[in-house]
Amino acid sequence: MDRRKFLRQLGLLAGASTMSMTFGNVPLRAFGKSLYKIDDVNGKVLVLIQLSGGNDGLNTVIPYEDSLYYNARPNIAIRKNDALKLNPLTGLHPSLQPFKEFYDEGKLAIVQNVGYPSHNRSHFRSTDIWLSASDSDQYLNDGWIGRYLGYSVTNDNNYNLDHPMAISLGSTQDTLLSCTCQSGTMGISFEDPNQFFQLINGSSADTDPPPNTIAGNQLKYVKEIAARSIKFAEIIKEKADTINNQVNYPNTDLADQLSIIAQLVAGGLQTPVYLASIGGFDTHSNQLGRHANLLNNVAQSINAFQRDLEQLGVADRVVTMTFSEFGRTVEQNGSGGTDHGAAAPLFV
Template sequence: MNRRDFMKNATRGGAGFALGGFMTRAYGRAEAVGPLAAAALSDTDRVLVIIRLNGGNDGLNTLVNFENDAYYQARPKIHITKQEALRLTPTQGLHPQLTGFKELYDEGQLMVMQGVGYPNPNRSHFRSTDIWMTASDSSEFLSDGWLGRYFESQTPGFPDTLPEHPLAVDIGPVLSLALLGKNGAMGIALRNPRQFVYLVERGNQIIEDGKIPSPAGFELDFIRRINFESLQYSSQVQDAANKGANRVEYPANNSLANQLSLVSRLIAGGLQSKVYLVSLGGFDTHANQLNRHNTLMRYLNEAVTAFVQDLRQHQLQDRVLGMSISEFGRRTKENGSAGTDHGTSAPMFFFGTSVQAGIAGPQPNFERVDRRGDFHYDHDFRHVYASVLNQWFDVPENILSSIFSSNPSHVPILRPKLDLAQVDFNADGKLDFNDFLEFTQAFGSNESKFDLDGDGKVGFSDFLRFVDAYRNR
């Protein structure tokens, strides 16, 4: 596949383009199908947003097992009570700060995957982060990342021919190891989101208004200007950021919210990157965990809630899959400083309109722990990664096995693809344009036959599911 093919494939539903255009002309129902056509006519790339919770997030206090005595015995001081937890099931609930996550769950747009880890877990922040970024074995040292290998498999001409837009954007000072390929960086780091926003919104003056610069300031400003002009993709990024305005207010003093607001602007503004990385640090809660973790959960909740609202305002919610990762969970038993030490497996979050909503995987088993009292894992994170690539980006098996050293098995993350019969609306045994016409007539109604996602109305996400099925017919 050459770059052109890749970019074409990246724009999912080539059908969507043509259908959208035809539809608005043929029926003049631009009003009803406006957002649909707009999305189809711009691009329907799928985007993966990875939220890194750096420092090792405490899984046990994120998804609370409030009916399990073993949990309260392990955490006499730093537990979430049954009353506090935001109940999802009769036995499990979310950290009380995660109110937006609870809403997503209720709307069928959140999945919590429990017990994600890997064999022979390493409890060093640095080493375990590298393992998560490279998708290596515990004893294996790789110098390229899982996303880097994925993008390399899609862009054989790289770096001689470059995609028109960055493949991935890491909102951070240095490009994550996850995005390093064998032949270099398979994405760009917006080194410094605050500086970036500053440059986009206020020009690139370091010289304060009215003040005469010193020689050092004068020269530094010159280099910064050239630097900005020469940053790869700076014009694409700047254009997208200028075009894409945030449509909701993001919370202030919340670094993750800052980063996600920029991601939303870039997606809304038409940047065609497939992966965005953002991060929130400070999860290494060795002491006085309750307050600190509470603050972090609030940051996470406020940031993701605003982000999801913003995506919805832009009609982008169907294009974005969110995923949280952390280098490890924390020790099951609390330590002597009302904190927790480094542990092993922990839950991951997935959010988006096409996730297989619910809680996946068995509840943590306090009986089945290692010598230090840490959980064994139920899902290998590499299988989770592979499943994301397979289900969200349609990466086939043979490529997955080249990205991950062992043959990954699959975990359901997205709802399974529709049967042909489900979208053969006129029941003539084939999926064709007539089925699409039937669908468009029902658009905006609540006819259950066309309500493919079962949310009670025939909407845009049903359209995407139809397009998906059409493509796979």
């Protein structure tokens, strides 16, 4: 299936551009200039999970029969007997046992060597390239999700604007969801959903008309963004409160993000795209234990999320995909770790 068909079947129909703001001391992003129509609460949902720092692909999907792998990594390679065998040549890191179960159930696909030509080893630049889907020498101000969503709809004023088109949890990363296209609503991003809900619960929009000046027009736009943020927060809280998670999640930030997403999807929020994130993958030193803990966090969090979606009856609507800004070097370094590399696997 080609990329356009894949995205089309997810039913993604929205876009964004960005404005930073703070309510109280809670940072959030409001994504303006977007438009979408999802009238069906049974619509498809894409959940993206960003593994920030550069995940080591070779110790994630392991070529356990390749002697070059063990020669290049005498101290940090995953032993053949420890790899979770997928086929006669490759296996998964032992911390990814839930992924092995998904794979055996036909619910997990692995895409190897995902990257881009003339790779950049800067975290910031490579992240921008991934989020914007630009060439390595091209600088864009919007993201591939935002562009797709923004340009995939007809410019029609009759679209349903009651629900945010995209939600980012765990960070205020805005590039992926932003769009320079012409439209009329927004998605939102917040670091702590509970703080955000509590804050908005007692807030109301400023309805005083701005002056008829250039500055007044700019103030009007800011007020519109603020009012929509409050409206979206209210609908988010309403939908989250209607559903209880059906499984126990690990006590981690990533698991918290995914548990909220499960509640919102099952609760009927008509948002087609979510972004969650976890950091710490920049494993320049002492990689073995650190990477094992990170992968265990990812695997256990996604396992709880998937099983929760299944029990809530919405798993068939949701596709989850991981990505990281780059992989790591083939050879280990002198500190028991790996340095910035290029392509790496992703999970769908």
